[in-house]
Amino acid sequence: MNAEATSRVLDRIDGLRDELVAALADAIAIRSVNPTYPDQDYDDLVGGESEVAGLLAGLYREAGAETELFGEAPGRDNVVGVLRGSGGGRSLIFNGHVDVVPADDPAQWTHPPFTAYVDGTHVWGRGSVDMKGGLIAQAFAAKALRQAGVRLRGDLVLQGVAGEENLEHHMGTSAVLERGFTAEGAIIAEPTGALSPLTVMPATPGVLIMRISVTGRSAHAAMRARMRAEPADDPVAASAIDAALRIHDALRRLEDEWVEGRVDPLFEKGQFTIGLDVIDGGARGSRNVAFIPDETTLDYAIFYPPAAQLSEIQSEIVQTVAGVAKRDPWLRANPPRIDWPMHYPGGRTDRDHPFTRMVCLARERATLDTPFAGAPDVRPFPSATDLTWFTAAGIPAVGLGPGALTMAHSVDERCAIDELVCAARTYAVAAIEWCGAE
Numbered sequence: 001m002n003a004e005a006t007s008r009v010l011d012r013i014d015g016l017r018d019e020l021v022a023a024l025a026d027a028i029a030i031r032s033v034n035p036t037y038p039d040q041d042y043d044d045l046v047g048g049e050s051e052v053a054g055l056l057a058g059l060y061r062e063a064g065a066e067t068e069l070f071g072e073a074p075g076r077d078n079v080v081g082v083l084r085g086s087g088g089g090r091s092l093i094f095n096g097h098v099d100v101v102p103a104d105d106p107a108q109w110t111h112p113p114f115t116a117y118v119d120g121t122h123v124w125g126r127g128s129v130d131m132k133g134g135l136i137a138q139a140f141a142a143k144a145l146r147q148a149g150v151r152l153r154g155d156l157v158l159q160g161v162a163g164e165e166n167l168e169h170h171m172g173t174s175a176v177l178e179r180g181f182t183a184e185g186a187i188i189a190e191p192t193g194a195l196s197p198l199t200v201m202p203a204t205p206g207v208l209i210m211r212i213s214v215t216g217r218s219a220h221a222a223m224r225a226r227m228r229a230e231p232a233d234d235p236v237a238a239s240a241i242d243a244a245l246r247i248h249d250a251l252r253r254l255e256d257e258w259v260e261g262r263v264d265p266l267f268e269k270g271q272f273t274i275g276l277d278v279i280d281g282g283a284r285g286s287r288n289v290a291f292i293p294d295e296t297t298l299d300y301a302i303f304y305p306p307a308a309q310l311s312e313i314q315s316e317i318v319q320t321v322a323g324v325a326k327r328d329p330w331l332r333a334n335p336p337r338i339d340w341p342m343h344y345p346g347g348r349t350d351r352d353h354p355f356t357r358m359v360c361l362a363r364e365r366a367t368l369d370t371p372f373a374g375a376p377d378v379r380p381f382p383s384a385t386d387l388t389w390f391t392a393a394g395i396p397a398v399g400l401g402p403g404a405l406t407m408a409h410s411v412d413e414r415c416a417i418d419e420l421v422c423a424a425r426t427y428a429v430a431a432i433e434w435c436g437a438e
Contacts, residue, residue: 059143063139
């Protein structure tokens with residue numbers, strides 16, 4: 001490691017602390033809520049992502065980067081900045097997303113969600129953790145490299161992408177990679193504060209959304225006793241909710257089996273789940289307790305090991321549902337329908353991969369004499385991230401970013417300033433280590 005260059009850069013980052021916080025406050029003030037997020041007004045929100053991309057472009061230019069803004073839809077720009085290396089070094093990507101989730105009811109927040117509040121230790125506001133804090137820290141790492149007079153040998157590629165919060169990777173990270181902005185390693189600035197801050201996260205589970213639609217036969221609610229007494233294959237009525245819950249009971253048992261049957265060395269037992277998160281049921285003509293329900297949908301979020309095949313996961317679930325239908329006269333005659341509205345494959349970079357080891361070492365060196373000193377935890381992301389698309393492209397990638405995971409998408413989202421600074425320090429050290437420096 002170039003110890004003298006690293007020392008200069010770390011000192012410069014510490015000197016940029018107040019400027020970094022101010023830049024994050026500017027980014028939070030931009031309401032870049034993903035316009036396609038459920039129940040949002042697209043026309044009201046579109047353009048916020050481009051505005052954040054423009055802010056980042058200015059920071060990237062201050063770092064000496066060649067910048068480009070482009071998007072797959074108007075108002076939804078990605079931004080890329082490239083710091084050209086002198087040659088002979090490996091290339092590195094710093095990646096993060098510019099969109100945020102809605103803030104819901106601002107009255108629930110201690111401080112307005114889109115007006116950053118700085119209390120001396122934390123920056124409050126939507127996106128402070130997920131993930132404008134990480135994006136700004138990456139930009140300031142690049143800025144500090146330039147101000148410290150450190151020239152990397154390999155290229156450093158800064159990426160601020162649109163669409164991640166609604167799993168629109170085709171709008172963001174995949175579009176950027178397809179445009180040719182690739183490298184030999186990538187650090188994604190998702191918040192990785194798990195059991196301890198600034199955890200290194202080299203894996204993400206597969207995420208599968210499933211909808212099960214069940215049909216019943218409606219009648220007056222008073223017919224329930226008669227429904228139970230009559231032949232189950234042709235009753236006067238059949239509750240779609242009852243039938244759906246029988247299916248769910250079987251899927252709960254399958255989820256219990258996954259504790260031992262679906263495992264991965266980077267994940268703790270029990271992290272792969274079949275979660276029922278949305279139920280919608282009732283009578284088509286009236287959502288009223290006076291009617292036996294004739295339709296029900298169950299929406300599940302399924303998290304599975306990154307090494308597992310999608311077809312294998314789907315087949316196991318389909319067989320479980322089919323087993324319930326086979327034993328149930330009504331469902332046997334009226335089979336439930338299964339749809340798969342969304343799939344996000346898992347991804348992983350091995351714990352012992354040279355890139356993972358390098359990021360761990362960079363994080364340890366960058367946090368010496370700070371509250372975060374010591375070797376970092378190495379854990380998987382609990383949910384989908386754009387790490388998937390880097391590993392799918394053959395680029396080793398890990399997540400490392402400021403902020404507690406519990407703060408992501410939450411009311412009163414806030415990020416510790418010390419974490420922001422230490423994240424920037426880690427990014428800078430990683431760039432020197434991976435790319436080489438003059």
